[in-house]
Amino acid sequence: MKLMIKIAVIMLGLVGLITFFLRDTLFEERPTAATSTAAAAGELQQVASLPNEVEESSGLIVLPDGNYLTHNDAGNKPHLYQLDAQGKLQATFKLNLPNVDWEDLAKDDEGNIYIADSGNNNNSRRELAVYKVNLAQPEQVQAIRYTYEDQKEYPPKKKDRNFDSEAIFWSDGSLYLISKDRGQGATAKVYQLPDQPGTHQAKVVGSHQLKAEITGAAISPNGKMVALVSESALHLFSDFSSADKFYEGTYEKRQLKNAGQTEALDFMNDEELVITSEGGNLYRYTL
Template identity: 60%
Template sequence: MIKVIFVFIAATALMAYFLRDTLLGDGVTEKTGIKSFERIASLPGEISESSGVVALYGQNQFLTHNDAGNKPYLYKLNSRGNIQETIKLKLPNVDWEDLAMDNEGNIYIADTGNNNNGRKELAVYKINLNSPSKVEAIRFTYEDQKKYPPPKKERNFDSEAAFWADGNIYLISKDRGRGELAKVYRLPDKAGQYKAQLIGSHRIKAQITGAAISPDAETVVLLSEEKLHIFSDFSSPDKFYEGSYKEVELDDAGQTEGVAFEDDASLIITSEGGSLYRYKL
Protein backbone atom coordinates (compact mmCIF):
# COMPACT_ATOMS: atom_id res chain seq x y z
CA MET A 1 0.00 0.00 0.00
CA ILE A 2 2.84 2.37 0.87
CA LYS A 3 4.41 1.72 -2.54
CA VAL A 4 1.08 2.47 -4.27
CA ILE A 5 0.72 5.75 -2.38
CA PHE A 6 4.31 6.69 -3.17
CA VAL A 7 3.81 6.00 -6.88
CA PHE A 8 0.57 8.02 -6.90
CA ILE A 9 2.22 11.02 -5.22
CA ALA A 10 5.20 10.83 -7.56
CA ALA A 11 2.97 10.64 -10.65
CA THR A 12 0.87 13.59 -9.44
CA ALA A 13 3.97 15.67 -8.79
CA LEU A 14 5.38 14.83 -12.21
CA MET A 15 2.14 15.76 -13.95
CA ALA A 16 1.98 19.06 -12.07
CA TYR A 17 5.55 19.82 -13.11
CA PHE A 18 4.93 19.29 -16.82
CA LEU A 19 1.62 21.17 -16.74
CA ARG A 20 2.90 24.02 -14.59
CA ASP A 21 2.78 26.59 -17.43
CA THR A 22 -0.74 25.57 -18.38
CA LEU A 23 -1.94 25.64 -14.81
CA LEU A 24 -0.16 28.75 -13.68
CA GLY A 25 1.81 30.47 -16.45
CA ASP A 26 3.20 33.64 -14.93
CA GLY A 27 -0.10 34.21 -13.15
CA VAL A 28 -3.53 32.55 -13.10
CA THR A 29 -5.56 30.99 -15.93
CA GLU A 30 -9.35 31.20 -15.86
CA LYS A 31 -12.16 29.92 -18.02
CA THR A 32 -14.74 32.44 -19.14
CA GLY A 33 -18.14 32.17 -17.56
CA ILE A 34 -21.35 32.19 -19.56
CA LYS A 35 -22.32 35.61 -18.19
CA SER A 36 -18.90 37.22 -18.66
CA PHE A 37 -18.35 36.44 -22.37
CA GLU A 38 -20.91 36.71 -25.13
CA ARG A 39 -21.12 37.03 -28.88
CA ILE A 40 -23.17 40.15 -29.53
CA ALA A 41 -23.17 40.44 -33.33
CA SER A 42 -21.85 39.28 -36.67
CA LEU A 43 -19.60 41.61 -38.60
CA PRO A 44 -20.84 42.65 -42.06
CA GLY A 45 -19.34 41.23 -45.23
CA GLU A 46 -17.30 44.38 -45.89
CA ILE A 47 -15.28 43.55 -42.77
CA SER A 48 -13.87 40.19 -43.72
CA GLU A 49 -10.64 40.40 -41.70
CA SER A 50 -11.18 42.64 -38.68
CA SER A 51 -7.75 43.20 -37.20
CA GLY A 52 -8.14 46.09 -34.75
CA VAL A 53 -10.90 47.89 -32.87
CA VAL A 54 -11.52 50.90 -30.63
CA ALA A 55 -14.65 51.89 -28.75
CA LEU A 56 -15.95 55.43 -29.17
CA TYR A 57 -16.73 56.21 -25.55
CA GLY A 58 -20.29 57.23 -24.78
CA GLN A 59 -21.50 56.56 -28.31
CA ASN A 60 -22.08 52.79 -28.19
CA GLN A 61 -20.13 52.64 -31.44
CA PHE A 62 -16.83 51.10 -32.51
CA LEU A 63 -14.21 51.56 -35.20
CA THR A 64 -12.57 48.64 -36.94
CA HIS A 65 -10.63 47.92 -40.12
CA ASN A 66 -9.46 45.08 -42.32
CA ASP A 67 -6.02 43.50 -42.46
CA ALA A 68 -3.34 43.79 -45.17
CA GLY A 69 -4.40 43.74 -48.80
CA ASN A 70 -7.69 45.51 -48.12
CA LYS A 71 -8.83 49.08 -48.68
CA PRO A 72 -7.63 51.81 -46.27
CA TYR A 73 -11.06 52.24 -44.70
CA LEU A 74 -12.24 52.60 -41.14
CA TYR A 75 -15.72 51.26 -40.43
CA LYS A 76 -17.90 52.75 -37.72
CA LEU A 77 -20.18 50.08 -36.26
CA ASN A 78 -23.01 49.99 -33.76
CA SER A 79 -23.39 47.23 -31.17
CA ARG A 80 -25.49 45.19 -33.61
CA GLY A 81 -22.58 45.07 -36.04
CA ASN A 82 -24.21 47.42 -38.55
CA ILE A 83 -21.99 49.87 -40.44
CA GLN A 84 -22.92 53.45 -39.57
CA GLU A 85 -20.18 55.11 -41.61
CA THR A 86 -17.26 54.16 -43.85
CA ILE A 87 -14.31 56.52 -43.48
CA LYS A 88 -12.18 56.33 -46.62
CA LEU A 89 -8.59 57.36 -45.99
CA LYS A 90 -5.90 58.27 -48.51
CA LEU A 91 -3.28 56.15 -46.79
CA PRO A 92 -1.45 52.96 -47.70
CA ASN A 93 -2.70 49.83 -45.98
CA VAL A 94 0.52 47.88 -46.10
CA ASP A 95 -0.49 45.85 -43.07
CA TRP A 96 -2.85 47.61 -40.69
CA GLU A 97 -2.98 45.64 -37.47
CA ASP A 98 -4.49 47.66 -34.62
CA LEU A 99 -6.16 50.88 -33.53
CA ALA A 100 -5.68 53.06 -30.47
CA MET A 101 -7.31 56.27 -29.25
CA ASP A 102 -6.08 59.09 -27.02
CA ASN A 103 -7.93 61.30 -24.54
CA GLU A 104 -8.73 63.88 -27.23
CA GLY A 105 -10.33 61.38 -29.58
CA ASN A 106 -7.40 61.09 -31.99
CA ILE A 107 -7.16 57.69 -33.65
CA TYR A 108 -3.87 55.88 -34.18
CA ILE A 109 -3.70 53.34 -37.01
CA ALA A 110 -0.86 50.88 -36.51
CA ASP A 111 0.54 49.97 -39.93
CA THR A 112 2.96 47.68 -38.14
CA GLY A 113 2.33 44.22 -39.54
CA ASN A 114 5.70 42.65 -40.27
CA ASN A 115 5.19 38.92 -40.75
CA ASN A 116 8.66 38.22 -42.12
CA ASN A 117 10.34 40.90 -39.97
CA GLY A 118 11.79 42.49 -43.11
CA ARG A 119 10.00 45.88 -43.18
CA LYS A 120 12.13 48.98 -42.67
CA GLU A 121 9.28 51.49 -43.09
CA LEU A 122 6.82 50.97 -40.26
CA ALA A 123 4.28 53.63 -39.33
CA VAL A 124 1.50 54.67 -37.00
CA TYR A 125 -0.93 57.14 -38.60
CA LYS A 126 -2.66 59.71 -36.41
CA ILE A 127 -6.00 61.13 -37.54
CA ASN A 128 -9.02 62.86 -36.05
CA LEU A 129 -12.47 61.76 -37.16
CA ASN A 130 -13.56 65.40 -37.48
CA SER A 131 -10.97 65.95 -40.22
CA PRO A 132 -9.73 62.54 -41.35
CA SER A 133 -7.89 63.96 -44.37
CA LYS A 134 -5.30 65.52 -42.06
CA VAL A 135 -2.79 62.80 -41.25
CA GLU A 136 0.29 62.75 -39.07
CA ALA A 137 2.77 59.96 -39.77
CA ILE A 138 4.78 58.50 -36.91
CA ARG A 139 7.47 56.49 -38.68
CA PHE A 140 9.87 54.17 -36.90
CA THR A 141 12.18 51.21 -36.77
CA TYR A 142 12.93 49.05 -33.73
CA GLU A 143 16.01 50.10 -31.81
CA ASP A 144 17.13 46.50 -31.24
CA GLN A 145 16.61 45.19 -34.78
CA LYS A 146 19.89 44.84 -36.68
CA LYS A 147 18.97 42.48 -39.54
CA TYR A 148 16.08 42.61 -42.04
CA PRO A 149 14.94 39.93 -41.62
CA PRO A 150 16.75 38.35 -38.67
CA PRO A 151 17.20 34.56 -38.39
CA LYS A 152 13.86 32.76 -38.04
CA LYS A 153 14.20 32.04 -34.31
CA GLU A 154 14.90 35.74 -33.67
CA ARG A 155 11.86 37.07 -35.52
CA ASN A 156 10.16 39.11 -32.83
CA PHE A 157 9.74 42.44 -34.67
CA ASP A 158 6.16 42.07 -35.80
CA SER A 159 3.48 43.99 -33.90
CA GLU A 160 -0.29 43.57 -34.10
CA ALA A 161 -1.05 45.30 -30.81
CA ALA A 162 -1.00 48.95 -29.75
CA PHE A 163 -2.45 51.25 -27.11
CA TRP A 164 -2.03 54.93 -26.19
CA ALA A 165 -1.24 56.38 -22.75
CA ASP A 166 0.27 59.61 -21.43
CA GLY A 167 1.46 60.94 -24.77
CA ASN A 168 2.99 57.67 -25.90
CA ILE A 169 2.08 54.78 -28.16
CA TYR A 170 2.91 51.33 -26.82
CA LEU A 171 3.53 48.50 -29.27
CA ILE A 172 3.53 44.84 -28.21
CA SER A 173 5.46 42.36 -30.31
CA LYS A 174 4.12 39.17 -31.84
CA ASP A 175 6.87 36.61 -31.31
CA ARG A 176 6.98 34.71 -34.59
CA GLY A 177 10.34 33.14 -33.78
CA ARG A 178 9.69 31.29 -30.55
CA GLY A 179 6.17 32.29 -29.53
CA GLU A 180 7.15 32.96 -25.94
CA LEU A 181 8.10 36.63 -25.37
CA ALA A 182 5.94 39.74 -25.77
CA LYS A 183 8.24 42.76 -26.03
CA VAL A 184 6.98 46.26 -25.18
CA TYR A 185 8.09 49.28 -27.23
CA ARG A 186 7.33 52.97 -26.75
CA LEU A 187 6.93 55.76 -29.31
CA PRO A 188 5.99 59.45 -28.97
CA ASP A 189 2.51 60.24 -30.30
CA LYS A 190 3.80 63.08 -32.51
CA ALA A 191 4.74 62.98 -36.19
CA GLY A 192 8.38 62.21 -36.88
CA GLN A 193 10.97 59.52 -37.52
CA TYR A 194 11.89 57.47 -34.45
CA LYS A 195 13.58 54.44 -33.02
CA ALA A 196 10.93 52.53 -31.06
CA GLN A 197 12.38 52.16 -27.56
CA LEU A 198 12.32 48.69 -26.01
CA ILE A 199 11.17 49.29 -22.42
CA GLY A 200 10.32 45.79 -21.19
CA SER A 201 8.83 42.38 -21.91
CA HIS A 202 6.65 39.64 -20.47
CA ARG A 203 6.92 35.90 -21.06
CA ILE A 204 3.67 34.83 -22.69
CA LYS A 205 3.46 31.54 -24.56
CA ALA A 206 1.24 33.00 -27.26
CA GLN A 207 1.37 35.35 -30.22
CA ILE A 208 -0.17 38.70 -29.28
CA THR A 209 -2.77 40.07 -31.72
CA GLY A 210 -4.27 43.07 -29.90
CA ALA A 211 -3.91 45.41 -26.92
CA ALA A 212 -5.96 47.94 -24.97
CA ILE A 213 -5.79 50.05 -21.82
CA SER A 214 -8.82 50.92 -19.68
CA PRO A 215 -10.09 54.53 -19.55
CA ASP A 216 -8.88 54.83 -15.95
CA ALA A 217 -5.45 53.48 -17.06
CA GLU A 218 -5.50 50.84 -14.33
CA THR A 219 -5.80 47.73 -16.53
CA VAL A 220 -4.00 46.63 -19.69
CA VAL A 221 -5.26 43.72 -21.74
CA LEU A 222 -3.35 41.85 -24.42
CA LEU A 223 -5.12 39.47 -26.78
CA SER A 224 -4.03 36.26 -28.46
CA GLU A 225 -6.03 33.54 -30.18
CA GLU A 226 -8.95 32.71 -27.84
CA LYS A 227 -7.18 34.17 -24.82
CA LEU A 228 -6.96 37.40 -22.82
CA HIS A 229 -3.84 38.41 -20.89
CA ILE A 230 -4.86 40.85 -18.15
CA PHE A 231 -2.47 43.11 -16.22
CA SER A 232 -3.43 45.19 -13.18
CA ASP A 233 -1.91 46.75 -10.05
CA PHE A 234 0.97 48.39 -11.92
CA SER A 235 2.61 51.71 -11.07
CA SER A 236 2.24 53.27 -14.54
CA PRO A 237 1.47 52.22 -18.14
CA ASP A 238 5.25 52.14 -18.72
CA LYS A 239 5.43 49.26 -16.25
CA PHE A 240 2.17 47.42 -16.91
CA TYR A 241 4.02 44.18 -17.68
CA GLU A 242 5.30 44.13 -14.08
CA GLY A 243 1.78 44.15 -12.62
CA SER A 244 -0.45 41.31 -11.47
CA TYR A 245 -1.14 38.97 -14.36
CA LYS A 246 -3.82 36.47 -15.26
CA GLU A 247 -5.04 34.70 -18.38
CA VAL A 248 -8.65 34.18 -19.42
CA GLU A 249 -9.60 31.60 -22.04
CA LEU A 250 -12.18 32.65 -24.62
CA ASP A 251 -13.63 29.30 -25.59
CA ASP A 252 -14.64 28.91 -29.25
CA ALA A 253 -13.98 32.57 -30.10
CA GLY A 254 -11.78 31.72 -33.09
CA GLN A 255 -8.93 33.91 -34.33
CA THR A 256 -9.43 36.87 -32.01
CA GLU A 257 -7.60 39.92 -33.39
CA GLY A 258 -8.93 43.18 -31.95
CA VAL A 259 -9.68 44.26 -28.39
CA ALA A 260 -10.83 47.56 -26.85
CA PHE A 261 -12.23 48.79 -23.56
CA GLU A 262 -15.85 49.87 -23.82
CA ASP A 263 -15.59 51.15 -20.24
CA ASP A 264 -13.40 50.27 -17.26
CA ALA A 265 -15.09 46.89 -16.82
CA SER A 266 -16.07 45.81 -20.34
CA LEU A 267 -14.14 44.73 -23.40
CA ILE A 268 -15.13 44.58 -27.06
CA ILE A 269 -13.37 41.87 -29.07
CA THR A 270 -13.41 41.14 -32.80
CA SER A 271 -12.37 38.02 -34.67
CA GLU A 272 -11.25 37.39 -38.22
CA GLY A 273 -14.07 34.87 -38.35
CA GLY A 274 -16.55 37.76 -38.43
CA SER A 275 -17.79 38.03 -34.85
CA LEU A 276 -18.16 40.85 -32.34
CA TYR A 277 -17.88 39.85 -28.67
CA ARG A 278 -18.24 41.48 -25.29
CA TYR A 279 -16.32 40.36 -22.19
CA LYS A 280 -17.08 41.60 -18.65
CA LEU A 281 -14.06 41.83 -16.38
Protein backbone atom coordinates in the same frame (compact mmCIF):
# COMPACT_ATOMS: atom_id res chain seq x y z
CA MET B 1 -77.94 26.50 -6.54
CA LYS B 2 -77.48 28.78 -3.52
CA LEU B 3 -74.88 26.34 -2.15
CA MET B 4 -72.91 26.44 -5.40
CA ILE B 5 -72.95 30.23 -5.38
CA LYS B 6 -71.65 30.28 -1.81
CA ILE B 7 -68.86 27.83 -2.73
CA ALA B 8 -67.92 29.97 -5.73
CA VAL B 9 -67.76 33.11 -3.60
CA ILE B 10 -65.55 31.34 -1.04
CA MET B 11 -63.23 30.07 -3.79
CA LEU B 12 -62.93 33.51 -5.32
CA GLY B 13 -62.11 34.92 -1.92
CA LEU B 14 -59.39 32.32 -1.39
CA VAL B 15 -57.91 33.05 -4.82
CA GLY B 16 -57.90 36.75 -3.99
CA LEU B 17 -56.12 36.17 -0.68
CA ILE B 18 -53.51 33.89 -2.28
CA THR B 19 -52.93 36.42 -5.06
CA PHE B 20 -52.52 39.24 -2.51
CA PHE B 21 -49.93 37.40 -0.42
CA LEU B 22 -48.00 36.08 -3.42
CA ARG B 23 -48.22 39.26 -5.53
CA ASP B 24 -44.45 40.02 -5.39
CA THR B 25 -43.62 36.56 -6.70
CA LEU B 26 -46.40 36.29 -9.23
CA PHE B 27 -45.92 39.72 -10.79
CA GLU B 28 -42.16 40.29 -10.51
CA GLU B 29 -40.48 41.58 -13.69
CA ARG B 30 -38.93 38.78 -15.71
CA PRO B 31 -35.71 39.41 -17.65
CA THR B 32 -36.18 39.61 -21.39
CA ALA B 33 -33.79 39.58 -24.33
CA ALA B 34 -33.89 43.38 -24.23
CA THR B 35 -33.10 43.67 -20.52
CA SER B 36 -30.64 40.79 -20.01
CA THR B 37 -27.94 41.53 -22.58
CA ALA B 38 -25.04 41.97 -20.14
CA ALA B 39 -22.73 38.98 -19.94
CA ALA B 40 -21.95 37.46 -16.57
CA ALA B 41 -18.44 37.94 -15.19
CA GLY B 42 -15.98 35.81 -17.11
CA GLU B 43 -18.51 35.07 -19.85
CA LEU B 44 -17.88 35.64 -23.55
CA GLN B 45 -21.07 36.76 -25.25
CA GLN B 46 -21.45 36.85 -29.02
CA VAL B 47 -23.23 40.06 -29.94
CA ALA B 48 -23.38 39.93 -33.73
CA SER B 49 -21.71 38.99 -36.96
CA LEU B 50 -19.64 41.74 -38.54
CA PRO B 51 -20.91 43.32 -41.78
CA ASN B 52 -19.66 42.03 -45.13
CA GLU B 53 -17.46 45.10 -45.58
CA VAL B 54 -15.35 43.97 -42.61
CA GLU B 55 -13.83 40.88 -44.16
CA GLU B 56 -11.08 40.49 -41.58
CA SER B 57 -11.30 42.76 -38.54
CA SER B 58 -7.78 43.42 -37.37
CA GLY B 59 -8.05 46.49 -35.12
CA LEU B 60 -10.75 47.87 -32.87
CA ILE B 61 -11.56 50.85 -30.64
CA VAL B 62 -14.66 52.06 -28.83
CA LEU B 63 -15.56 55.63 -29.76
CA PRO B 64 -16.76 58.18 -27.17
CA ASP B 65 -20.37 57.82 -28.39
CA GLY B 66 -20.30 54.05 -27.78
CA ASN B 67 -19.90 53.08 -31.43
CA TYR B 68 -17.02 50.92 -32.61
CA LEU B 69 -14.32 51.56 -35.19
CA THR B 70 -12.54 48.76 -37.01
CA HIS B 71 -10.59 48.02 -40.21
CA ASN B 72 -9.43 45.15 -42.38
CA ASP B 73 -6.02 43.52 -42.52
CA ALA B 74 -3.23 43.70 -45.11
CA GLY B 75 -4.00 44.26 -48.76
CA ASN B 76 -7.50 45.60 -48.15
CA LYS B 77 -8.82 49.11 -48.73
CA PRO B 78 -7.55 51.85 -46.40
CA HIS B 79 -10.97 52.30 -44.84
CA LEU B 80 -12.18 52.67 -41.28
CA TYR B 81 -15.63 51.23 -40.56
CA GLN B 82 -17.88 52.66 -37.86
CA LEU B 83 -20.27 50.11 -36.33
CA ASP B 84 -23.04 50.52 -33.81
CA ALA B 85 -23.37 48.46 -30.62
CA GLN B 86 -25.12 45.69 -32.58
CA GLY B 87 -22.33 45.51 -35.17
CA LYS B 88 -24.25 47.25 -37.96
CA LEU B 89 -22.30 49.47 -40.36
CA GLN B 90 -22.94 53.18 -39.71
CA ALA B 91 -20.23 54.96 -41.71
CA THR B 92 -17.12 54.34 -43.80
CA PHE B 93 -14.09 56.64 -43.66
CA LYS B 94 -11.99 56.35 -46.82
CA LEU B 95 -8.44 57.47 -46.10
CA ASN B 96 -5.77 58.47 -48.59
CA LEU B 97 -3.21 56.10 -47.09
CA PRO B 98 -1.53 52.83 -47.98
CA ASN B 99 -2.71 49.74 -46.14
CA VAL B 100 0.49 47.75 -46.24
CA ASP B 101 -0.48 45.78 -43.16
CA TRP B 102 -2.83 47.59 -40.80
CA GLU B 103 -2.99 45.67 -37.54
CA ASP B 104 -4.53 47.66 -34.69
CA LEU B 105 -6.07 50.94 -33.53
CA ALA B 106 -5.57 53.17 -30.50
CA LYS B 107 -7.11 56.45 -29.34
CA ASP B 108 -6.00 59.33 -27.14
CA ASP B 109 -7.81 61.80 -24.88
CA GLU B 110 -8.15 64.45 -27.61
CA GLY B 111 -10.10 62.42 -30.14
CA ASN B 112 -7.13 61.33 -32.24
CA ILE B 113 -7.01 57.82 -33.65
CA TYR B 114 -3.80 55.91 -34.30
CA ILE B 115 -3.67 53.32 -37.10
CA ALA B 116 -0.79 50.90 -36.65
CA ASP B 117 0.60 49.94 -40.07
CA SER B 118 2.92 47.66 -38.15
CA GLY B 119 2.36 44.18 -39.57
CA ASN B 120 5.76 42.65 -40.25
CA ASN B 121 5.25 38.93 -40.78
CA ASN B 122 8.70 38.30 -42.20
CA ASN B 123 10.41 40.86 -39.94
CA SER B 124 11.87 42.53 -43.02
CA ARG B 125 9.94 45.84 -43.26
CA ARG B 126 11.84 49.11 -42.95
CA GLU B 127 8.88 51.47 -43.52
CA LEU B 128 6.77 50.85 -40.42
CA ALA B 129 4.33 53.60 -39.47
CA VAL B 130 1.52 54.68 -37.18
CA TYR B 131 -0.93 57.11 -38.77
CA LYS B 132 -2.57 59.77 -36.60
CA VAL B 133 -5.98 60.96 -37.76
CA ASN B 134 -9.09 62.67 -36.41
CA LEU B 135 -12.44 61.56 -37.84
CA ALA B 136 -13.59 65.19 -37.90
CA GLN B 137 -10.86 65.86 -40.49
CA PRO B 138 -9.98 62.47 -42.01
CA GLU B 139 -8.14 64.08 -44.92
CA GLN B 140 -5.48 65.44 -42.54
CA VAL B 141 -3.20 62.56 -41.61
CA GLN B 142 0.09 62.69 -39.74
CA ALA B 143 2.66 59.92 -40.06
CA ILE B 144 4.69 58.58 -37.14
CA ARG B 145 7.40 56.55 -38.85
CA TYR B 146 9.64 54.27 -36.85
CA THR B 147 12.13 51.43 -36.66
CA TYR B 148 12.85 49.14 -33.72
CA GLU B 149 15.94 50.21 -31.80
CA ASP B 150 17.06 46.59 -31.25
CA GLN B 151 16.56 45.30 -34.81
CA LYS B 152 19.85 45.02 -36.71
CA GLU B 153 18.98 42.50 -39.45
CA TYR B 154 16.15 42.57 -42.03
CA PRO B 155 15.09 39.85 -41.57
CA PRO B 156 16.87 38.30 -38.59
CA LYS B 157 17.28 34.55 -38.18
CA LYS B 158 13.99 32.72 -37.83
CA LYS B 159 14.37 32.06 -34.12
CA ASP B 160 14.95 35.79 -33.51
CA ARG B 161 11.95 37.07 -35.46
CA ASN B 162 10.21 39.13 -32.78
CA PHE B 163 9.78 42.44 -34.66
CA ASP B 164 6.19 42.05 -35.78
CA SER B 165 3.48 43.95 -33.91
CA GLU B 166 -0.30 43.60 -34.12
CA ALA B 167 -1.13 45.40 -30.87
CA ILE B 168 -1.00 49.05 -29.81
CA PHE B 169 -2.44 51.31 -27.13
CA TRP B 170 -1.98 54.95 -26.11
CA SER B 171 -1.27 56.42 -22.66
CA ASP B 172 -0.09 59.83 -21.50
CA GLY B 173 1.52 61.01 -24.73
CA SER B 174 3.08 57.69 -25.73
CA LEU B 175 2.17 54.76 -27.91
CA TYR B 176 2.94 51.22 -26.75
CA LEU B 177 3.51 48.48 -29.31
CA ILE B 178 3.41 44.83 -28.21
CA SER B 179 5.40 42.39 -30.30
CA LYS B 180 4.09 39.18 -31.83
CA ASP B 181 6.87 36.64 -31.33
CA ARG B 182 6.99 34.74 -34.63
CA GLY B 183 10.35 33.20 -33.79
CA GLN B 184 9.58 31.27 -30.63
CA GLY B 185 6.05 32.31 -29.63
CA ALA B 186 7.21 33.00 -26.09
CA THR B 187 8.10 36.65 -25.42
CA ALA B 188 5.96 39.75 -25.86
CA LYS B 189 8.25 42.78 -26.04
CA VAL B 190 6.90 46.24 -25.19
CA TYR B 191 8.05 49.24 -27.25
CA GLN B 192 7.41 52.90 -26.49
CA LEU B 193 6.92 55.45 -29.25
CA PRO B 194 6.10 59.21 -29.13
CA ASP B 195 2.61 60.08 -30.35
CA GLN B 196 3.99 62.94 -32.48
CA PRO B 197 4.69 62.84 -36.25
CA GLY B 198 8.24 62.36 -37.43
CA THR B 199 10.75 59.55 -37.68
CA HIS B 200 11.56 57.74 -34.46
CA GLN B 201 13.11 54.65 -32.96
CA ALA B 202 10.71 52.52 -30.95
CA LYS B 203 12.35 52.04 -27.57
CA VAL B 204 12.24 48.69 -25.77
CA VAL B 205 10.86 49.30 -22.28
CA GLY B 206 10.26 45.72 -21.17
CA SER B 207 8.87 42.28 -21.97
CA HIS B 208 6.76 39.48 -20.57
CA GLN B 209 6.93 35.72 -21.03
CA LEU B 210 3.45 34.93 -22.34
CA LYS B 211 3.97 31.90 -24.60
CA ALA B 212 1.42 33.39 -26.98
CA GLU B 213 1.34 35.49 -30.14
CA ILE B 214 -0.37 38.79 -29.26
CA THR B 215 -2.85 40.23 -31.78
CA GLY B 216 -4.42 43.20 -29.95
CA ALA B 217 -4.02 45.52 -26.96
CA ALA B 218 -6.04 48.07 -24.97
CA ILE B 219 -5.87 50.01 -21.72
CA SER B 220 -8.91 50.60 -19.49
CA PRO B 221 -10.40 54.12 -19.24
CA ASN B 222 -9.15 54.47 -15.66
CA GLY B 223 -5.66 53.33 -16.71
CA LYS B 224 -5.58 50.52 -14.15
CA MET B 225 -5.66 47.51 -16.49
CA VAL B 226 -4.02 46.53 -19.77
CA ALA B 227 -5.62 43.75 -21.78
CA LEU B 228 -3.86 41.83 -24.52
CA VAL B 229 -5.50 39.24 -26.74
CA SER B 230 -4.11 36.20 -28.53
CA GLU B 231 -5.94 33.38 -30.25
CA SER B 232 -8.81 32.41 -27.92
CA ALA B 233 -7.18 33.96 -24.84
CA LEU B 234 -7.04 37.17 -22.81
CA HIS B 235 -3.91 38.35 -20.99
CA LEU B 236 -4.76 40.83 -18.23
CA PHE B 237 -2.34 43.05 -16.31
CA SER B 238 -3.29 45.05 -13.23
CA ASP B 239 -1.73 46.60 -10.10
CA PHE B 240 1.08 48.32 -12.02
CA SER B 241 2.67 51.64 -11.13
CA SER B 242 2.34 53.21 -14.60
CA ALA B 243 1.38 52.24 -18.13
CA ASP B 244 5.00 52.00 -19.27
CA LYS B 245 5.53 49.26 -16.66
CA PHE B 246 2.24 47.39 -17.04
CA TYR B 247 4.10 44.14 -17.81
CA GLU B 248 5.43 44.20 -14.21
CA GLY B 249 1.90 44.10 -12.79
CA THR B 250 -0.24 41.18 -11.69
CA TYR B 251 -0.81 38.87 -14.65
CA GLU B 252 -3.86 36.71 -15.33
CA LYS B 253 -4.69 34.58 -18.36
CA ARG B 254 -8.29 33.79 -19.28
CA GLN B 255 -9.40 31.43 -22.02
CA LEU B 256 -11.98 32.59 -24.58
CA LYS B 257 -13.68 29.29 -25.37
CA ASN B 258 -15.11 28.84 -28.86
CA ALA B 259 -14.06 32.35 -29.90
CA GLY B 260 -11.81 31.24 -32.72
CA GLN B 261 -8.95 33.47 -33.87
CA THR B 262 -9.54 36.59 -31.78
CA GLU B 263 -7.79 39.58 -33.34
CA ALA B 264 -8.66 42.86 -31.61
CA LEU B 265 -10.20 44.31 -28.47
CA ASP B 266 -10.97 47.49 -26.56
CA PHE B 267 -12.55 48.49 -23.26
CA MET B 268 -16.19 49.58 -23.35
CA ASN B 269 -15.74 50.70 -19.73
CA ASP B 270 -13.51 49.62 -16.84
CA GLU B 271 -15.35 46.29 -16.50
CA GLU B 272 -16.30 45.26 -20.05
CA LEU B 273 -14.40 44.48 -23.23
CA VAL B 274 -15.50 44.27 -26.85
CA ILE B 275 -13.61 41.77 -29.02
CA THR B 276 -13.58 40.86 -32.70
CA SER B 277 -12.45 37.65 -34.36
CA GLU B 278 -11.06 36.84 -37.77
CA GLY B 279 -14.11 34.64 -38.25
CA GLY B 280 -16.27 37.78 -38.42
CA ASN B 281 -17.84 37.86 -34.97
CA LEU B 282 -18.31 40.65 -32.43
CA TYR B 283 -18.14 39.68 -28.75
CA ARG B 284 -18.50 41.28 -25.34
CA TYR B 285 -16.65 40.07 -22.29
CA THR B 286 -17.27 41.06 -18.67
CA LEU B 287 -14.22 41.00 -16.41
